[in-house]
Amino acid sequence: MTPQKRSHHRLKRAVAPYLYLSPSLLIIGLLMLLPMVTVIAYSFQNSAVLRRDPSFAGLKHYQAIFADPVFWASLWHTLYFTCMSVVFHMTIGMVFALMLNSDRINPTLRNILRVLYILPWLFTAVIIAVIWRLLLEPNGVVNSILMQMGIIGSKVEWFSSPETALHAVTFANIWAGYPLFMVSLLAGLQGIPKDFYEAADIDGAKAYQKLIFITIPQLMPIIISISLLDFIWTMQVFPLIWITTGGGPIYSTEVLSTYTYKLAFSSYNLSQASASAVVILLISLGLTLFYIRYQKAR
């Protein structure tokens, strides 16, 4: 091979991987990076989108949303909604996964339960919202059952009362989201060698000790990964809240996503909406970096 041919061959080898990657890089650039950069740019402009020649606004829109008590209420609601959802997704997912993995349950019953438990995953957010709006209606099934059981004295307006609305949407979101944890943890449980439990049996471990010393440590990588992903995803939930409460009543279920949407499409303040979107982006970015670092550390 001549030196010229060799260098040509080397160049080809160096370029090849980038050529293979180029279609996906192009798509990511067009569909993700470009909108992201545009939104960031809007957040620093006056009358973004609405005017042909928007002027530079500096941090004005950020100052405006940080001064808005509704923004802080939305942030708090988002954190409450997200933290409660993730904690309960994990707890319920774990309990159901343990139940489905147990060999003490009759195999037929186990198969039925497996289908039942996974049902919420089959519905889209819109259907889940409609189901829970119907169930939690003042004249709905839930009120009727709770009243018959004597738990509540009068009909509760779950989605319409500022005291209960945030809890109600959080509850609906918990119901909708636990199957991801359940399925992931079940797969994890099935991957734990039986020998570990047998060795622990011989060593005299009780059921709770096996859970604490073997099951949970073995599932920890899954628990952390899925919790982080769930946190990132739940923070951005929009349709469920939009369809059930629309962020109301009196901002009591306003979360960052509905707050941003309203700024953009109700108030047409696209610059402030962009600033709010950038805040969501930064929070998500922080969590994503944490997730990537965790994955790398493993």
Add this chain to the structure above:
Amino acid sequence: MAEVILENICKTYGNNFHAIDQLNLSVEDGEFLILVKPSGCGKSTALRMIAGLEDVTSGSLRIGGVDVVDMPPKDRDIAMVFQSYALYPHMTVFENIAFSMRLAGKPKAERKKRVDEIAKTLQLTSLLDSKPANLSGGQRQRVAMGRAMVREPAAFLMDEPLSNLDAKLRVQMRAEITSLQKQLGVTTIYVTHDQTEAMTMGDRVAVLKGGVLQQVDTPKRLYESPVNAFVAGFIGSPSMNLFEATLTGDELMSGTFAIRLQDAAFVRRPSLRTYAGRKVVFGIRPEDLYDSSLESGRKYQTIPAKVTSIEELGSEHIVHLSIDAVRVDSGDPDAVQDFGMTSNAVAKFEPVSTVLPGSEIRLAVDDAKLHFFDPETHLAI
């Protein structure tokens, strides 16, 4: 320390499969007993029943004089070393070894003292803070031993503990486990499918086939006096050659050759005379067949054979042969591997042998070392 006694132990699964059938076994205090079975026979079942990890269908099981059939594993005063070692990957070596003490609520200082002692015995002191993933196969094996030792049990149960190690390490660990067992003097039941482990490690060896105990004896007696063709074929590597022949007078007739038997053969086995004029199964170990052209083979009578292939191992030659006789299957699934399509006998020749593949030779047979089995029952005559 204690003796382990199994009486009429049966294990039947839901589909009526008898994994263990009427197993009677008595393991003395401090004894090292090897339970050996050909591969793929669910051989761990007996051990798992002793451990309490499998229910006993019927029979009695006593450890140290106590009937443990209905006892949970933790109360049986046993420790088990698993084939996979079952080391907890998220715990350090120290935590793995100390796990049972932690469960029992033993104080930290006591745990540390005991684990340090064991680590010293097993040369694990420098590895106590490591995780199992960072250990070599041999080191993991030692940690598994340590975890069993920390409980100071009445009996050790070991389920093919060396099967995940490479051949060289296996030889080393074989010696380590044997000397450790002698040092601790704890009753040990060791399951393996490897007959080399069985022959080299145990005080006694129990051979099982299809859930039925065939013979329990010292390795030497198993080798010299197998009770049936299965044990004869299973113990020894390569396996004993087993052929069908007709006993005519004091000669074994098979195809085109005859082997003359000495009077001693009949004196040792008076019932052999009753097979006169009938078929009989005779067995000869590869090491009792010689190259007749060498000094070592000159004193024996010879039979014709054709060399099909030779494996030169340096210290010896494994010679695959074809002789004019019908080979008998001992029932050991592993034995089939010793024979190719064209050969029906295996011999171990000295490395100075110059026989070549394809050549017709005279095969010297040490007739004093012949074994005889009933052709129907395969029991030793």
